[in-house]
Structure formats: C-alpha cells, structure tokens
Amino acid sequence: MIQHETRLRVRYAETDQMGYCYYGNYAQYFEVARAEMIRSLGFTYKDMEAKHDTLMPVMSLNIRYVRPALYDEELRLMTTLRKLPSKTVTFYTEVYNEKSELVCGGSVKLGFITSAKGEGIEAPEVLLEKLRPHFEDTES
Amino acid sequence: MIQHETRLRVRYAETDQMGYCYYGNYAQYFEVARAEMIRSLGFTYKDMEAKHDTLMPVMSLNIRYVRPALYDEELRLMTTLRKLPSKTVTFYTEVYNEKSELVCGGSVKLGFITSAKGEGIEAPEVLLEKLRPHFEDTES
Amino acid sequence: MIQHETRLRVRYAETDQMGYCYYGNYAQYFEVARAEMIRSLGFTYKDMEAKHDTLMPVMSLNIRYVRPALYDEELRLMTTLRKLPSKTVTFYTEVYNEKSELVCGGSVKLGFITSAKGEGIEAPEVLLEKLRPHFEDTES
Amino acid sequence: MIQHETRLRVRYAETDQMGYCYYGNYAQYFEVARAEMIRSLGFTYKDMEAKHDTLMPVMSLNIRYVRPALYDEELRLMTTLRKLPSKTVTFYTEVYNEKSELVCGGSVKLGFITSAKGEGIEAPEVLLEKLRPHFEDTES
Numbered sequence: 268m269i270q271h272e273t274r275l276r277v278r279y280a281e282t283d284q285m286g287y288c289y290y291g292n293y294a295q296y297f298e299v300a301r302a303e304m305i306r307s308l309g310f311t312y313k314d315m316e317a318k319h320d321t322l323m324p325v326m327s328l329n330i331r332y333v334r335p336a337l338y339d340e341e342l343r344l345m346t347t348l349r350k351l352p353s354k355t356v357t358f359y360t361e362v363y364n365e366k367s368e369l370v371c372g373g374s375v376k377l378g379f380i381t382s383a384k385g386e387g388i389e390a391p392e393v394l395l396e397k398l399r400p401h402f403e404d405t406e407s
Numbered sequence: 408m409i410q411h412e413t414r415l416r417v418r419y420a421e422t423d424q425m426g427y428c429y430y431g432n433y434a435q436y437f438e439v440a441r442a443e444m445i446r447s448l449g450f451t452y453k454d455m456e457a458k459h460d461t462l463m464p465v466m467s468l469n470i471r472y473v474r475p476a477l478y479d480e481e482l483r484l485m486t487t488l489r490k491l492p493s494k495t496v497t498f499y500t501e502v503y504n505e506k507s508e509l510v511c512g513g514s515v516k517l518g519f520i521t522s523a524k525g526e527g528i529e530a531p532e533v534l535l536e537k538l539r540p541h542f543e544d545t546e547s
Numbered sequence: 548m549i550q551h552e553t554r555l556r557v558r559y560a561e562t563d564q565m566g567y568c569y570y571g572n573y574a575q576y577f578e579v580a581r582a583e584m585i586r587s588l589g590f591t592y593k594d595m596e597a598k599h600d601t602l603m604p605v606m607s608l609n610i611r612y613v614r615p616a617l618y619d620e621e622l623r624l625m626t627t628l629r630k631l632p633s634k635t636v637t638f639y640t641e642v643y644n645e646k647s648e649l650v651c652g653g654s655v656k657l658g659f660i661t662s663a664k665g666e667g668i669e670a671p672e673v674l675l676e677k678l679r680p681h682f683e684d685t686e687s
Numbered sequence: 688m689i690q691h692e693t694r695l696r697v698r699y700a701e702t703d704q705m706g707y708c709y710y711g712n713y714a715q716y717f718e719v720a721r722a723e724m725i726r727s728l729g730f731t732y733k734d735m736e737a738k739h740d741t742l743m744p745v746m747s748l749n750i751r752y753v754r755p756a757l758y759d760e761e762l763r764l765m766t767t768l769r770k771l772p773s774k775t776v777t778f779y780t781e782v783y784n785e786k787s788e789l790v791c792g793g794s795v796k797l798g799f800i801t802s803a804k805g806e807g808i809e810a811p812e813v814l815l816e817k818l819r820p821h822f823e824d825t826e827s
Contacts, residue, residue, distance in 0.1 A: 279722070279732075280571055280715040282564040284456075284618055289560050290465040291438070294431025295700045302699070302759070312699075313759040316424075324475065325430040328513075330468045338564055339722070339733040373468075419582070419592075420575040420711055422704040424758055429700050435560040442559070442619070452559075453619040478704055479582070479593040564736075570745040571718070574711025596704075605710040608750045608793075615744065653748075 269348040269401045271304035276341045287335035293362065294328060297375050300344040301358045308397040316382065321391050323377040326355060330373035340364050351402050352390035354378065409488040409541045411444035416481045427475035433502065434468060437515050440484040441498045448537040456522065461531050463517040466495060470513035480504050491542050492530035494518065549628040549681045551584035556621045567615035573642065574608060577655050580624040581638045588677040596662065601671050603657040606635060610653035620644050631682050632670035634658065689768040689821045691724035696761045707755035713782065714748060717795050720764040721778045728817040736802065741811050743797040746775060750793035760784050771822050772810035774798065 275296060283289040302312050315321050336342055343363040348356070356379075361372040379388050415436060423429040442452050455461045476482055483503040488496070495518050502510040519528050555576060563569045582592050595601045616622055623643040628636070635658050642650040659668050695716060703709045722732050735741050756762055763783040768776070775798050782790040799808050 276719075278715055279563055279718050280569050283559055284562040284564065284566045285462055285464065286564045287464065289434075290468060291431055291434025291560055294429075294434060295698055298431070298699050299696075311759060322425055324425065324427065325472055327472065328430060328468065328470045332465055332467065335464065339731060416579075418575055419578050419703055420709050423699055424702040424704065424706045426704045431700055435558055438559050439556075451619060456618075478596075479591060565742055565744065567744065569714075570748060571711055571714025574709075574714060578711070602705055604705065604707065604755065605752055607752065608710060608748065610748045612745055612747065 269304065269308075269398065271300070271307050271346050273300050273303040273344050273346070274341055275299055275344065277336050277338055279338055282338045285335075286337065288337065288340075290330070290332060293330055293371055293373065294375075296342070296344060296362065297328075297346075297358065297360045297373065300346040300360045301375070304346050304348070304358070305394075305397075308401075310394060310397050315391065315394065319391050319393055320382045321388070322380050322382050322385075323356075324380060325375055326378050327376045328373065330371055332371045333369045334364070336362065336364055336370045342370065343367075348398070348401075351395065351398055352379070354387060354389055356390060409444065409448075409538065411440070411447050411486050413440050413443040413484050413486070414481055415439060415484065417476050417478055419478055422478045425475075426477065428477065428480075430470075430472060433470055433511055433513065434515075436482070436484060436502065437468075437486075437498065437500045437513065440486040440500045441515070444486050444488070444498070445534075445537075448541075450534060450537045455531065455534065459531050459533055460522045461528070462520050462522050462525075463496075464520060465515055466518050467516045468513065470511055472511045473509045474504070476502065476504055476510045482510065483507075488538070488541075491535065491538055492519070494527060494529055496530060549584065549588075549678065551580070551587050551626050553580050553583040553624050553626070554621055555579060555624065557616050557618055559618055562618045565615075566617065568617065568620075570610070570612060573610055573651055573653065574655075576622070576624060576642065577608075577626075577638065577640045577653065580626040580640045581655070584626050584628065584638070585674075585677075588681075590674060590677045595671065595674065599671050599673055600662045601668070602660050602662050602665075603636075604660060605655055606658050607656045608653065610651055612651045613649045614644070616642065616644055616650045622650065623647075628678070628681075631675065631678055632659070634667060634669055636670060689724065689728075689818065691720070691727050691766050693720050693723040693764050693766070694761055695719055695764065697756050697758055699758055702758045705755075706757065708757065708760075710750070710752060713750055713791055713793065714795075716762070716764060716782065717748075717766075717778065717780045717793065720766040720780045721795070724766050724768070724778070725814075725817075728821075730814060730817045735811065735814065739811050739813055740802045741808070742800050742802050742805075743776075744800060745795055746798050747796045748793065750791055752791045753789045754784070756782065756784055756790045762790065763787075768818070768821075771815065771818055772799070774807060774809055776810060 362370040641652040
C-alpha cells in the first residue's frame with residue numbers, strides 16, 4: 268500500500284455562487300493528488316506520456332461529498348493506492364479541510380493505453396518497478 | 408419518470424493534451440443537463456435559489472467513461488429522473504457523441520437545504536408540483 | 548467586415564462566490580464565439596487543425612469588464628472580424644446580457660503555426676477563401 | 688513598489704489538445720498570484736470579503752502570450768504592485784517557466800465595492816495600512 272499527502276488551496280475561480288468549491292473541481296484535485304503521489308516515487312506522469320508512450324485515460328470516477336470546501340482553505344489530499352496496477356489502477360483520495368474534517372472522498376480508476384494506437388496495455392514496467400517495493404511487505 | 412435531452416458542444420478549453428474532453432468536465436455537463444431538464448418543466452434552478460431560498464448541494468457523483476468526447480463534437484445528454492425527489496434527488500445522465508455512441512454515463516445525487524440556515528429540508532413544493540404529473544402514470 | 552452573433556448560458560460552475568460569472572471564463576466564451584463565427588462561414592476550426600495542420604495559438608487577450616453576468620443568463624456574443632487575417636488575426640467580441648446591456652468587450656489576437664514544426668505561417672488559403680467575399684465591398 | 692513571487696504547477700486539466708496550458712487559465716493564475724501577494728503582507732483577500740465587506744471585481748484584464756506553458760511545468764509568477772490602491776488597483780504579473788523564460792505577462796485592474804450595496808469605494812484602510820510601508824521610500 269502507498270499513501271501520499273498533498274495540499275492545495277481553493278481558488279476563487281473554483282468557488283460557485285453557493286460559496287462552495289464547485290463539485291466538479293474535485294476531479295482536478297484528485298488529478299493533482301495522484302500526479303504528486305507518482306512524483307513522490309521518483310517518477311512523473313509527464314514522463315509516462317512523453318517518454319514511455321503511455322496514456323492513462325480515466326475509466327470511472329466516484330465521489331461522496333460530506334461538507335463544502337470554502338475559498339482559500341488549504342485542503343489536505345490523502346491518496347492511497349491499495350493494489351499494484353495491472354490493466355487498470357485505482358486511486359482513492361480523501362480531502363480534508365483545515366480543521367481536519369472530511370470534505371469528500373472518492374476514487375478514480377484509470378487504464379493504460381499506448382499513445383500511438385490507443386490499445387489497452389498492462390501498467391508499464393517503469394511504473395511498476397517504482398511501486399513494487401511499497402507492496403512487498405503486505406503481500407508476503 | 409421524466410426524460411430530457413439537451414445538447415452541448417465540447418469547447419477547446421475543455422480538451423486536454425490527450426486530445427480528449429477532460430474527465431472532470433462532465434460534472435459541468437451534467438449540471439447543464441439537469442438545469443435544462445428543470446427549465447423544460449417550466450421552472451428554473453435559478454429561481455429555486457433566488458425566489459425559494461433553496462440550494463441543492465451535490466452529495467455524490469458517479470461516472471463511468473466509455474469512450475472519449477473530442478473537440479467540437481456536439482454531445483447529446485440524456486437525463487432521467489426515475490423517482491420524485493424527497494430529501495434528495497438523483498439525476499441519471501448519459502452522454503452520446505454525434506455517432507450516437509455512448510461517451511459516458513453517470514448519476515448525481517443532490518440534497519435540499521435552506522440558503523439561510525443550511526439545514527436539510529424536503530424538496531420544495533414548487534418543484535414537486537412541476538414533477539408530479541410526470542410520475543402519476545407510473546405510480547398507479 | 549464580418550459580424551457574427553452567438554449565444555450561451557452562464558453555467559453554475561462558472562459563477563464565483565461573488566455571484567458573478569468569474570472573469571477568467573470570458574476567454575472561453577470568446578473562444579466559443581470565434582469558433583461559431585468560423586463555422587458560420589462553412590468551415591471549422593476543428594478542420595483547420597485536423598485537415599490543414601494549422602494551429603492558432605493566442606498572442607494576446609484584452610478584456611474590459613462593464614457589469615457582471617449572472618448565473619443562467621443567456622449571453623449574446625457579438626464577434627467582429629475587421630480585417631482579413633495575414634500572419635495574425637484579431638477577433639473583437641462584445642458580450643451582452645438579456646437586457647441587452649454590455650457585460651464586457653474585448654479582443655483576442657491569434658497567430659498561425661504549422662502543427663508539425665510550430666513555425667509561424669500566413670493564414671491558410673482555405674480560411675482566406677471563406678473570408679474574402681465578406682471583405683471585398685469594404686475594400687473596393 | 689511591492690513585488691512577490693509565487694509558484695504553481697500546470698495541471699493536466701489546464702492543458703488543451705494543442706498541448707499548451709489553455710490561454711484562459713492565466714486569469715486564474717493571476718488571481719492566485721495576487722491572493723498570495725496579499726497573504727504575504729499579513730492579510731488575506733478572504734478576510735477582505737468576510738470581515739471587511741469589500742469585494743474586488745475585475746475591471747480589465749490584459750495578457751500578452753510569449754510562449755506556451757506545458758503540463759507539469761512549475762511556473763514562477765512574479766507580481767508587482769506599482770502604486771498604492773485608490774478607487775482601483777492594478778496588479779502586474781509575469782509568468783516564467785522552469786528555464787526562466789517568459790511565458791506571458793499581463794495586468795489585472797480591480798475596483799473596490801461594498802458587498803452590501805455594490806457601490807464603488809476607496810481601497811479599505813485595512814489593506815492600505817499593510818501596503819503603505821512598502822511605498823514610503825519610493826514616494827519620498
């Protein structure tokens with residue numbers, strides 16, 4: 268299992284007239300969270316596309332909203348990878364506000380495709396080798 | 408049951424470098440679809456907020472992505488309301504491309520709160536009276 | 548000169564906690580307006596990219612805001628092309644609300660580059676031939 | 688004069704199919720930059736709204752784009768306040784990429800209004816007292 272924390276602040280542009288962070292913005296926040304988790308492993312999603320010809324289209328998104336996030340709040344995003352990727356990978360993210368209250372939680376499932384042909388493939392070895400050390404203990 | 412169709416075109420701003428409509432934008436598209444369904448009933452979400460002091464915060468969002476939508480495609484959004492709202496309401500939306508292929512499908516569950524106190528309430532009568540005629544047949 | 552009108556409705560996602568359409572969204576609205584102008588001429592920006600290997604990166608953006616646009620307002624976007632494109636093209640757009648009051652006005656200047664090499668080029672002939680008939684009277 | 692630097696990273700959501708950071712996103716980046724400048728002075732825009740009943744609607748936006756910003760680049764935003772605010776305030780922001788090349792530069796002019804009546808007012812004293820120490824030298 269891998270767990271990673273990242274932080275970001277709600278922009279004015281991201282609020283709506285209800286005074287809440289608009290519900291659709293969390294998809295972006297989750298994207299930031301998983302990109303930062305991958306970076307923390309010494310790899311980047313950018314390189315996966317640019318150097319390894321692998322794209323990761325999203326297959327499903329699920330979010331349960333508990334309370335609103337407000338303008339200028341620094342949110343804490345806790346992202347967990349519970350299983351090694353195979354043909355797909357699922358990231359679970361929980362968002363907490365400055366009082367450590369749960370704002371929302373959700374999951375994003377992504378696939379792997381080649382950028383050339385768009386065919387579904389297994390998770391690339393270059394990613395797996397970064398991830399395996401974190402899963403060895405729990406699998407033994 | 409109520410079903411409503413609305414159309415919108417993918418903006419350049421909404422594409423990403425994969426050449427797809429970014430996965431987070433569908434939350435906005437679903438918002439447009441449910442607002443247009445309500446308008447088709449002779450009511451508006453705008454008036455619900457402005458005249459009836461009722462806000463509808465989102466409680467959950469689920470989307471399953473089947474194929475990408477591309478820049479400039481005119482998407483057809485098919486939204487269904489299967490049950491009369493009570494404390495919550497769930498809208499189901501399917502998105503089709505110009506070839507009538509399914510792009511994605513999902514649901515959004517919303518609650519009702521008073522704008523003054525933020526307390527959860529039942530769906531306002533002003534909305535229900537617009538909806539009931541569409542559900543009478545299926546309930547008898 | 549070419550003038551073209553298009554309409555769009557302010558989405559909830561596009562409002563901010565001030566209750567206004569966020570100032571950054573007009574860049575998207577201007578994009579929709581110029582894409583629709585090009586479509587009205589029997590051409591599409593999509594085809595310029597996909598079939599004619601020409602991209603149009605933005606070189607400058609200027610907007611003067613007069614009054615806010617509000618949620619659910621149907622805005623009228625009036626776009627004008629005052630001169631035939633050469634190495635660049637400038638679109639002027641004025642945005643009006645439902646009371647025909649000016650919301651904002653601005654201009655976007657774009658260049659033309661080849662998608663392969665990213666080199667600056669002249670406006671492609673396929674676009675110019677659609678535009679010329681509209682400029683002949685004013686030039687004679 | 689006050690100058691302040693802040694950094695942010697281009698999100699995948701913010702790219703477009705040209706592979707660039709979409710031109711409209713810089714309005715959001717400029718917003719982040721000026722909010723962070725105000726925070727660095729020991730004040731927040733959030734408090735200006737919440738505690739001092741003052742909103743700052745945008746009056747004009749001007750951007751000149753020099754080169755594209757790309758996905759995952761960490762951008763450096765250099766924001767300058769050249770004059771003390773009066774009825775309006777203008778922030779100048781330059782955006783640099785990781786190679787310290789200029790991506791774009793622009794300015795945003797904002798007014799001050801009361802949240803209650805929406806009337807134009809002078810910059811609130813609570814903001815001016817934070818700013819004055821930075822302008823005393825240059826004015827003498």
